Amino acid sequence: MTPPDPIPRWPTSLSSLVLLIAATIPLATAATPPLTDHSKCGCFLTNGPEPRFFQFHDFWDFRGQTQNAGVPAIKATAEANKMAPFSSKYFSSQTWEKKWITNFWDNQENTRPDATALMVMSRNNVYLEANADSKSDSSPQTWLTLRTSRLKDPQTNEEFQTAAEIESFHKVKFASVRMLARTIGAPGAITALFTYRHADRLMDVQESDFEVRTRDIDTTIHYTNQPGYNDTGDPIEAATSNVTLPGGLRWTDWAVYRLDWTPGNSTWFVNGQQTLQKAFQAPRDDSKITLNAWSDGGRWSGNMSLGESAYLQVQWLELVYNSTESGAGKDGGIHKRSTGGRLVERAEAKNCTAVCSIDETPNTGQPVMLWGAGNGRREMMGGAAGWIPYLVALGLLWVSAR
Known part of the structure; x- marks a missing residue:
């Protein structure tokens, strides 16, 4: 009697296995998000421990503004600083x-309790600066500079x-800023980089900031x-945290600073x-x-020496x-749902x-486009699709070993 044919099994040779793994690679490749234009995006999903959806995106690149670069001379008087024109046509565009x-204003009517100096915000101190130290093709040609300097006014002494x-x-109404x-x-x-909501009473001010x-x-660095501080200038201890920069960084080094303002x-x-x-x-x-x-010469900033300057x-x-100003509706038209076991904000489908x-x-x-607009669905898998070929391979080895 002829024995029955054995139960068919997956091929066990290395060459066959490689071919099968290779056949699954397009599954992972298809998950790589393609570059797109932000006008084609309905919303933007951030990463991190608390992913959030946002409706709008702006990007300002100051690295190639050679046609608008130039360092304006510091204005000698407080009045000249307050009334100074834009440093270049870029800022009046x-x-x-x-x-x-x-901004251009002074702190005469809204002075911190411990301030010792008149402070004048000036358009003359916001400018595009050429990089005089560029040493490689990857170095920026220009950057945006915000300048502050201590002077003696020759008119008032x-x-x-x-x-x-x-x-x-x-x-x-909520943002991720970098x-x-x-x-x-x-x-x-x-x-500093911060969110700010003005109020007539100090204790009604709303602000979240990163400061050097x-x-x-x-x-x-400092987060607040x-x-x-309160109306008498005394600090509110729980409001501020002093943090050491990670990885041996110094605030004189270039680094990407990010603030996520989300509900709560x-x-x-x-x-x-x-x-x-x-x-x-x-x-x-x-x-x-x-x-x-x-x-302003106060306890927080300290007092700068005459003739010196600092720069962001x-x-x-x-x-x-x-x-809400852009007609997006309350809270930008978002609500919550559960994704992967944790709550994240998700934009309404129509938006x-x-x-x-x-x-x-x-x-x-x-x-990059994660999903939608003809790109299929990619639910922030954290690279999970890249494991597909290896899972298939493990499955094949298990079957062939039986």
Whole structure:
């Protein structure tokens, strides 16, 4: 009697196995998100321990602005600083002014309790600067500089501080803000990136900030959900955290600083590494995004020596955000759902048929399409698709060994 044919099994030769694994590789390759234009994105999903959806994306690249670069001379008087024109046509362009305000004001009517110097925000201190130290093709040609300096006014014979500030034209309701930046210069200054909602009473101010104090050791930075002090100038201890930069970084080094303002939390990152999350006094209401470099001679900033300066230098600035001002609806038209066992914000389907990421992109400033817009569905698998060939291979080895 002829024995029955054995049960068919998968091929066990190495060459056959390799062919089968190779056949599964397109499954992983297909999961690689393609580059896209942000106008094709319905929303943007951030990474990190608390992923969030945002509706809008802006990217400002200051690295190739050679035609607008030039360092303006410092204005000698407080009045000249306050009334100074823009440093270049870049800051008076419609493109810039639709998104940003270059501030000019002084602190005569809104002085911190411990301030000892007149501070004047000046458009003259916001400028595009050519990189005089470029040593390779990858170095930036230019960057945005915010400058602050201590001067003596020849008209009044009084010392004052000239400073710099830009703020977003529109308010946002939650955001993830990133900048490639560094701080250099003399002790006695503050450089900062923060959200800000003005209030007549100090204790009603809402603000979440990242700050460098140039009088500190250059590995220390500060995170605060304001107000950080009360009406008498005494600090609110729980509001501020002093943090050491990770990886041996100094604030004089170029690094990517990130602030995620989400419901109930402010979360900060440096070069992609989370450094702090703070719920205490986290902002709640629509706020503006602000960058500045300043000093008022008070306890927080310290007192800069006469004739010295400090600088916040920024290669690029990137934001994803929601905005009630843009007709997006309450909280940007978002609600919560469960994904992979944790709650994340998810855009309403009508507003988010195409989901993009600024975190998974190989090109800073250009998002990639995660899913939608004909790209299929890719639910932030964290690279799980890349394991498919290996799982198939393990399965084949198991079957062939039986």
